[in-house]
Amino acid sequence: MNAGVLLFIVAILVVVMVHETGHFLVAKVFNFKATKFFLGFGPTVWSFTRGETEYGIKAIPAGGFVKIVGMNPYEEIAPADRERSYFTKPRWQRALVLVAGSATHWPVAFLILLVTSMTLGFPTGKASTEVAAVSVESPALESGLRSGDVITRVEGLETRSWERVSAFIRAHAGEEVRFTVSRGGTERPVDVVLGRAIYSPRLGPVDYAPASEELRELRGNEKLVGFLGVQPQELFEKKGFLGAAADASGKTWEATKLSVQGIGQVFSMVVDGRLWGALSGSGERAIDEGPLGIVGAGRIAGESVATGQYLNLIGLIVGFTIFVGLMNLLPLPPLDGGHLAVVAYEAVTKRPVDMRKLIPVAAAVLSFFLILFVASLYLDIARPIRTPL
Incomplete structure (x- = not known):
């Protein structure tokens, strides 16, 4: 298994474990009775019991759960457990238990x-003119450009910064351009027919085609730019604890905003028909044509490690972590946010909710997410997202 895929899977499992640990620890603080703590669903692969709780791993690694006595409306509760069951606890304690998972x-x-x-x-x-990575099926790869090449001139003009190289590439879509590169101390010319890409100010490159192929029509404020298919060597800066904490805070906030937009985009794809259009299409798809599923994310993780773009893998893991945390807070049963909505409703109306009446709603929500999961799985395999570097 590719190292990037393995790292991504491990990261998912760690996030799930920490999420469930959040529920579990807060439940213990308020003396809820938690009888099970499992990673995964389905048949039990391995488990052990300590105290009143069974801990273990299930066969299907698609999440996890903490079983708290009283959350299942059809559960028979022993008289001795009643005071520690979910619905006998104060609403504020239930709310804290529910939010504790996503809060992690x-x-x-x-x-x-x-x-x-x-x-x-x-x-x-900022970036240097050294080529850090070459995208697969790109003009750069076809012309013989390699990782480690240093672009010294473009059409005979000396290049002192990547910004100048990038501006030239963007302005000459579909044209043949001569690059002079330094490789192993020797300069050599490399002729490249630049591809054409659709660039979105919000999303970046969203579609690409070689010069000989047609692209879809431009939408909104998109524009046509040239495409080479290389990742320049970026210049990095390490920071001490305080500077790193400031960096991490800002980037966590940015990831949160992007996740909110992503959740909105997932639902809008269903409403406006883009998802169904993507399912009926063929070939690779652009990043805004259908959701990215777990298989597609794993593929990107693998490519990131294979090309040395470790920050892409880290960004993917961080984005996944926050996206799942937010998604789980949506006010839809059986998500944690759905249970929070029930607690809020009870607080306002001063009346308990019969959870059995919400089971059809929960089933509909689960069906929707199952359809979305299967659709994204199909798209990841049949129409993978084109990810030019």
Whole structure:
């Protein structure tokens, strides 16, 4: 298994474990009776019992759960357990138990970014003219450009910064351009027919085609730019604890805003028909054509490690962590946010909710997410997102 895919899977499992630990610890603080703590669903692979709780791993690694006595409306509760059951506890305690899982996602993301800033460092926003990586199926790869090449001239003009190289590439979509590169101490010319890409100010490159192929029509404020397919060597800066903490705070907030937009985009894709259009299409798809599923994320993780773009992997893990934390707070049963909505409703109306009446709603929500999961899985396999460097 590719190292990037393995790291991504491990990261998912750690996030799930920390999430469930959040629920579990707060439940213990308020003396809820928690009888099970499992990673995964389905048949039990391994477990052990300590005290009143069974801990273990299930066969399907698609999440996890903490079983608290009284949360299941059809559960028979022993008289001795009644005082420790979910619905006999004060609403504020139930709310804290419910929110504790998702609340762990932000500290996890912050710590990942903090350590990254102190060890690897983050880009300064500047890049050299050295080629760090070459994208697959790109004009750069086809012309023979390699990782480690240093672009010294473009069409005979000396290049002192990547900004000048990038501006030239963007302005000459579909044209043949001569690059002079330094490789192993020797300069050599490399002729490249630049591809064409659609650039979105909000999303960046969203679609690409070689010069000989047609692109879809431009939408809104998108524009056509040239595409080479290389990642320049970025300049990084490591920081001490205080500077790294400031970096991590800012990037955690940015990831939160992007996750909010991402959740909105997922639902809008269903409403406006883009998801169904993507399912009926063929070939690779642009980043805004259908959701990215777990298989697609794993593929990107693998490519990130294979090309040495470790910050891409870290960004993917941080984005996943916060996205799942936010998604779980949506006011839809059976998500934690759905249970929080029930607590809020009870607080306002002063009346208990019959959870059995919400089971059809929970089933509909689960069906929706299952359809979305299957659709994203199909798209990840049949129409993977094109990810030009």
